[in-house]
Every structure is written in C-alpha cells, then in structure tokens.
Amino acid sequence: MNTEPTTRLAGPDDCCDVITLWQNCGLTRPWNDAAGDFTRAIDNPAADILCLEEGGRLVATVMVGYDGHRGWVYYLGVSPDRRAQGLGRHLMEAAEIWLRERNAPKIQLMVREDNKQAIGFYEALGYEVQPVVTIGRRLK
Template sequence: MNSDSALRCANLDDGDAVVALWRVCGLTRPWNDAAADFRRAVNDASADILCLEKGGNLLATVMVGYDGHRGWVYYLGVSPDARMQGLGRDMMEAAEIWLRERDAPKIQLMVREDNEQAIGFYEALGYEVQPVVTIGRRLE
C-alpha cells in the first residue's frame, strides 16, 4: 500500500459505502443480505471488514473472520477504477496479517467455480484449489 492510503477496520457508519462497493464489484447475490453480512461482521469480535481508503474514497475491502479452527475471507473487492494496482494483493496480505495475529492455522475462502479470474488471482498469491465439496442449507 502506498503512503497516501489508509487501512482501517470498518465501523457501522461505513455500511452504505462498503455494500455499494461490494455491489459494483459484483460480490453480492439476491439471496444474501449484504447489509446484514456487513453488520454481523462489524458487530462480531471474531470478524472485521478491512477498508482501504485514499483521500476519503473507499478503494477496497475484505471481510475476514476466525472461527477458532480456520480463518475465512469474504467480500474481497477493489473499486473498478482502482484495479490493476496491486490493491487486491494488499488486501489479502492485510487479511493474512489479521488472521496470523489470531493464530489461525489456515485460511479458507470460497469462489464460484466459474469465476476463473478470481481463481487465477488467488492461485497467483499461492492459494490452491482444495479437493472439497461445500455442502450447505439455508436456515430460513
């Protein structure tokens, strides 16, 4: 990160800006309430949303959490007009530092299987596609 940008943890006042960035980055889905995801992370001692700003403008975010067994990364997004400057890499480095500070032994994240660009990004950072199947159920 360059010296004129600032990395900080989000607070409740950041919700609209953060969710707007997630939307413009294509990270939200109609079946997930991104605003509720934001509020849960900000209010949970085992999670944070890291925000990168420059000149008061939100450039990038990453949601990070530790469940006591593994570290998790969600909602890594870089503003479209700030891409290709290494900010995604910087945000993943910040997420890794956050998780190391909590002694997380492993980092997990989920990427849709057809998102080849994201998979390539994470592979370039040393992450590997894991031979697992994600099984889930909505609790509604």
Template sequence: MTGRKETDESVIDIDVAQAGDGPAVIALWDACGLIRPWNDARADFALALDTPTSTILIARDKQAIVASVMTGFDGHRGWVYYLAVAPDRRRGGHGRAMMAAAEQWLRGRGVPKLQLMVRDDNEAVLGFYAALGLERQNVVTLGRFLKDDQ
C-alpha cells in the same frame, strides 16, 4: 493489519471499517458483483463488525473507500469474504494489499489456515488467488439455507 500500504499505483490507508462505512462498502460490493439475493449484505456487514472473531477491513485513497475485505475465524479456520476492489482501481495492487491485511489480522489471532470460496466459473478471480499462492482444495462445499424465506 491496518495502516498505510503502498500498492503498485499509490499509497492507501487500510483500517477497520466502522458502522458508518456500511453504505459505501455495500455499494462497493454491489459494484463488484459480490452481492447475491440470498445474502443480506447489510446484515453481513453489521454482523462482521459486531462479532469479536470477524472484521471488515477497508482501504481508503484520500477519503474514498476503494477496497474491502471481510475476514473471520470460525474457531477452526480463517475465512475471507467480500474481497472487493473498485473497478477503476483494479490491477494496481489493492487486492494484494487487502489479502495481506486480512492474513495479518488472522495471524494475529493464531489462525492456522486461511480459506475462501470462489465460484468455479470465475477464472479471473481464481487466477488472482493462485498468483497469491492459494491452492485449490479437494473439498466440496455443501449448504442449506436456515431461514424460512430463502
């Protein structure tokens, strides 16, 4: 799950995020366009670190955080969220390395299947995941906000 991973461009260190990494990780998510007004990224970060069935993995090149992925197990399936690679580091293997680390984390917990959600108009990201062997599933995602302020 963690350790040094060789990418197309360099060697990066992947490790579990710590609370102090929050501002840098959230800034990365923002730079990658992953934050939405209805999701509190700070709360998402804190909850992932505080819940034993989830984590956030980060990649560092030297001291800079250049990639991250949130992953967790809901008791039925493994999920991936917030896969982010710094815009100036894309197409160098960092995304593949982060997905491999997330899959390894999930496999280590006996998770039988990985799932993730991508906005249906995000063709570039859909292509990235297809190249990794992920397939579109025949499901519709439904949702409702549970907070009164949404």
C-alpha cells in the same frame, strides 16, 4: 494517485459505502442480505471488515473472520477503476496479518467455480484450489 492507501476497520457508518462497493464489484447476490452480512461482521468479535482507502475514498474491502479452526475471507472487492494495481494483494496481506494475530493456522475462501479471474488472482498469491466440496443449508 499520489495518496498512499490506508487500511482500517469498518464501522457502522461505513455500511452504505461498503455495500455500494460490493455491488459495484459484483459481489452481492439477491439471496444474500449484504447489509445483514456487514452488520454481523462488524458486530462479531471474531470478524472484521477491512477497508482500504485512498485520499479518503473507499477503494477496496475484505471481510475476514476466524472460527477457531480456520480463517475465512469473504467479499474481497476492489473498485473497478482501481483494479490490477495491487490493492487486492494489499488487502489479502492485511487479512493474513489479521488472522496470524489470532493464531489461525489456515486461511480459506470460497470462489464461484465460474469466476476464473478471481481463481487466477488467488493462485497468483500462492493459494491453491482445494479438493473439497462445499455443503450447506440455509437456516433462515
């Protein structure tokens, strides 16, 4: 493809396209409300969804947020037909820039422990598996 990818922030009109991409990438789960996640991110001044487009086509996204202590990354997804072409790396660089602009000292993300491909991707970018246990509770 000849078109240089461009990164932009998602807006309300992007909801359907973003969720479709997340579904195509296997990122959604029945117990998570993807539309709610999308809306909370774009409505929150401490979060954004970065969209990567080529020729007007959404090919990748990443949700990024900063809680005042750590930066977080969620929903990094690259269209299955565009994988292994550097787009995920491109978006992770954009997420790191977004966080540096907010003076975040650290970036973290969660990957399901059986997703060896994703773990390998992040390790290739210099991320390390951290010796922590994630503890949570649903509020709704």
